[in-house]
Amino acid sequence: MLTRRRFLGYGGAGMLAITAGYSPQSLSGLLNQQETASNIPLSLADKAKLAKLKNLLLGYPVNMNTPPEAFFDWRRQLLAAGIGTFAYNNVGNPNKESAIPYNTHDFEREVILRFGKLFAFPAADTWGFISNSGTDSNMHGMYMGRTILKARTGVLPKAYFTKEAHYSIQILRDLLGLETVFVGTLPDGGMDPDDLRQKLADNPSHPALVIATIGTTFKGAIDQVDRIQDALKGYSSYLHLDAALFGGYLPFTSHAGEVLYQSQTNPAAPRYDSIAVSCHKFFGFPSPAGLFITTQNHFDEFNKLFSQIHDPEYIHHVPGTITCSRDAVKPAEFYFFSTPSAMDKLAEDAQSMLQHTVFLMEQMQARFSHLQPTRANDLSNTVFFRKPSDWIVKKYSLATMHLEIDNKKQEYAHVVVMPHANRKVLTEFLTDLGKVSVTSL
Numbered sequence: 001m002l003t004r005r006r007f008l009g010y011g012g013a014g015m016l017a018i019t020a021g022y023s024p025q026s027l028s029g030l031l032n033q034q035e036t037a038s039n040i041p042l043s044l045a046d047k048a049k050l051a052k053l054k055n056l057l058l059g060y061p062v063n064m065n066t067p068p069e070a071f072f073d074w075r076r077q078l079l080a081a082g083i084g085t086f087a088y089n090n091v092g093n094p095n096k097e098s099a100i101p102y103n104t105h106d107f108e109r110e111v112i113l114r115f116g117k118l119f120a121f122p123a124a125d126t127w128g129f130i131s132n133s134g135t136d137s138n139m140h141g142m143y144m145g146r147t148i149l150k151a152r153t154g155v156l157p158k159a160y161f162t163k164e165a166h167y168s169i170q171i172l173r174d175l176l177g178l179e180t181v182f183v184g185t186l187p188d189g190g191m192d193p194d195d196l197r198q199k200l201a202d203n204p205s206h207p208a209l210v211i212a213t214i215g216t217t218f219k220g221a222i223d224q225v226d227r228i229q230d231a232l233k234g235y236s237s238y239l240h241l242d243a244a245l246f247g248g249y250l251p252f253t254s255h256a257g258e259v260l261y262q263s264q265t266n267p268a269a270p271r272y273d274s275i276a277v278s279c280h281k282f283f284g285f286p287s288p289a290g291l292f293i294t295t296q297n298h299f300d301e302f303n304k305l306f307s308q309i310h311d312p313e314y315i316h317h318v319p320g321t322i323t324c325s326r327d328a329v330k331p332a333e334f335y336f337f338s339t340p341s342a343m344d345k346l347a348e349d350a351q352s353m354l355q356h357t358v359f360l361m362e363q364m365q366a367r368f369s370h371l372q373p374t375r376a377n378d379l380s381n382t383v384f385f386r387k388p389s390d391w392i393v394k395k396y397s398l399a400t401m402h403l404e405i406d407n408k409k410q411e412y413a414h415v416v417v418m419p420h421a422n423r424k425v426l427t428e429f430l431t432d433l434g435k436v437s438v439t440s441l
């Protein structure tokens, strides 16, 4: 039991009380409450029970498979080496010697090189790091684009994206103090390159920070990189790709070149400037993390500017990242997912995931066409449809949204077919859908 004496023995407890505005009396009330409470709402037993149902989660883009035993062996090896047992810290640029030797920059560098290769970044022109999440990687991409464009032109860019982009883009746009230019969409939900062309022409005095989404959150649409680049010709621009989910699996399919390769035949004319991918989505890394990858050239241009606002003296170099302290455990753990055997498994998962998506789509079209099932394109693992009964939404943790389709605003839900959503789970879902009469829609 947590006694008052033991609690106060923990470092920082007194400071917590002061900063939270507690008086000594109210603190002692709080502690006594904790000591005597018999109904503390925390139960590992409940979590273990819930974990048995994890494969039923179909509404959000997270891979609920437990990584193979080899991953946990790797984790134990890291622990044995001290990583994760005391305050390791990846502060700074992983490509620079760190003032703190207790880091895993070596693993971080290698992961970025290996994944950079999958996205066809030229080996000698790759820079990146492991971030906290897809959102964190988007933040770095947008900040880098904003900084570079402002320096090149003397004018703050406007942020161009569609209403199908992830909501975090709007938050980041606010944080960066940028004006938005919403670009219209094609019927599938992807960015309309002709509308982009028009919007660029309407805003000639501002550079364009374009955020394209490779796999929009709700519909799974893909913004077409080459058509966007065509529209951007002649404008001062920076193109960041938010490939939080699709960026994980498309490199393992025959479609990688079409959508995701950063350089095609001409390395001097890269197709985009930076990319964000979440590690906990397709890869199944068991805690939130993200890949952020750009070119060394871009990074160098950014870093020169960054050094003017960030005094590097304290850590001996310009960190290159917005956050100072960074997790050292995640890059070392995520390294496992860049090994050849883990990549083989990712390739298998990518293939079976798309096959399962075809299965779900065909079954829904055949049996539940009244739900108007839609798959934006053949590369998508997302099927959206009219919202079914609430108990189905709850059982499968489905995300729901109001969409305006054919001039009618109605509520929709989607299934994101992640690697754990196998035939058995999808069959159970389809059986449940069959229990619902059309009139209960």
Ligand SMILES: Cc1ncc(COP(=O)(O)O)c(C=O)c1O
Residues within 6 Å of the ligand: 061, 133, 134, 135, 136, 165, 166, 168, 213, 215, 216, 217, 242, 243, 244, 245, 278, 279, 288, 289, 290
């Ligand atoms: C397209 C897209 N971008 C960004 C994010 C946010 O990623 P994260 O949850 O890793 O921050 C999501 C999450 O679903 C997403 O779908």
